[in-house]
Amino acid sequence: MAHRGERNLLWLLLAASLLFLLQIAWPFASSFVLASVMATVLHPANSRLSRRLRPGLASLLTTLATVIVLGTTFSFICIRVVKDAANAHNALNQRSLQEGGWPGMITHATDRIVDALATRFPVAKETIRADLIAGLKAGAGYLVSKTRVVIERVTSILVTSALATIFLYYLLRYGEEWLGRGAALLPLRPQITANLLRIAHQSIVANVNGVLAVALAQGLFLSLGFWFVGIGSPLLWGMFGAIASVVPFVGATLVWVPAVTGLVFMGSYWKALALGLWGGLVVGSLDNVLRPLVVGAREKQNPVLIGFAMLGGTYALGPLGLLFGPLVVSLTGGVVEEIQRLGPLTEAASLGD
Numbered sequence: 001m002a003h004r005g006e007r008n009l010l011w012l013l014l015a016a017s018l019l020f021l022l023q024i025a026w027p028f029a030s031s032f033v034l035a036s037v038m039a040t041v042l043h044p045a046n047s048r049l050s051r052r053l054r055p056g057l058a059s060l061l062t063t064l065a066t067v068i069v070l071g072t073t074f075s076f077i078c079i080r081v082v083k084d085a086a087n088a089h090n091a092l093n094q095r096s097l098q099e100g101g102w103p104g105m106i107t108h109a110t111d112r113i114v115d116a117l118a119t120r121f122p123v124a125k126e127t128i129r130a131d132l133i134a135g136l137k138a139g140a141g142y143l144v145s146k147t148r149v150v151i152e153r154v155t156s157i158l159v160t161s162a163l164a165t166i167f168l169y170y171l172l173r174y175g176e177e178w179l180g181r182g183a184a185l186l187p188l189r190p191q192i193t194a195n196l197l198r199i200a201h202q203s204i205v206a207n208v209n210g211v212l213a214v215a216l217a218q219g220l221f222l223s224l225g226f227w228f229v230g231i232g233s234p235l236l237w238g239m240f241g242a243i244a245s246v247v248p249f250v251g252a253t254l255v256w257v258p259a260v261t262g263l264v265f266m267g268s269y270w271k272a273l274a275l276g277l278w279g280g281l282v283v284g285s286l287d288n289v290l291r292p293l294v295v296g297a298r299e300k301q302n303p304v305l306i307g308f309a310m311l312g313g314t315y316a317l318g319p320l321g322l323l324f325g326p327l328v329v330s331l332t333g334g335v336v337e338e339i340q341r342l343g344p345l346t347e348a349a350s351l352g353d
Helices: 002-050 055-098 102-118 125-152 154-185 190-229 234-244 253-265 269-299 303-352
Strands: none
Touching: 002 055, 002 154, 002 190, 002 303, 055 154, 154 190, 190 234, 190 253, 190 269, 190 303, 234 253, 253 269, 269 303
8 A cells, every 4th residue: 555655646746747847848849849750750760870880879970961961952942042032133123123113113013914904804993903902912911921920930940950950869869768768657558558659650750751742742833833934943943842831831832922923023914823823722732632641541541530630730739730630630549449459358357357
């Protein structure tokens, strides 16, 4: 009895400590989750490298290689995109000088759009002009607000990336040991714990596959759209769109919305309409269709269920819900399966008593 009382007290102390630790660690949750996902994906490579080198050196090399590859790729794409954006701005600036400056170019572009719409639809020019100006203001406000959010979060992104790098090293070095110690504390049989951990691992890998599939698909379709309307370096813009697709709630719109705006000011209205429809209807819908299919196929779950899990998780937890939503659904299914397996054993034990 004394041992049972001590054990219960220790469990209460552990639960209280975990609550305080959760509050302390919550500001670093994004960095830790990002590092955990990367550590799960990189674990096989790190394990193979650990057989040839010391574990600490292998984890350090794996972390450095990951940072160098991702950092170099992102820096190269950003530099090229900035150069192409500067060239596009210079072309627009030259055109604005020919039309009396930016206000004159905007006025002329608006007049041309109004005239083109007025000749095709039985609507007064004043009504079309008012609706067009309101739409342009709303679109410009949306773009400016999203750009401001990205700029304001640059420092946060850098800090999160630095912390994620530190967490990644320690998770690669000690993650398997920590996981084993934590699993040993659970009052479950090793087989049940191993099954639940396997389900969690499959869910994380499936989400990573979903992110990569959506990024590749949106980058490819965005490149096709840019090539069709004649925008230079379509593959480069597609690569930048693939990276932007990872950004929650904004995605590839950071790439194709400014391109559509530039085409409008250049007077290429049909190209702007085609690229806008392509980006909004095709590129924008890939995330909602492709990600649930990829994640659901990997986790052997219904894609509709995974889609609702992602939407509900995003509503409840923000961007982290894209990961935790399907993860909770998969773990819930795994727990139900384990309960069903234990059912006959429990009934047999009760009959034996």
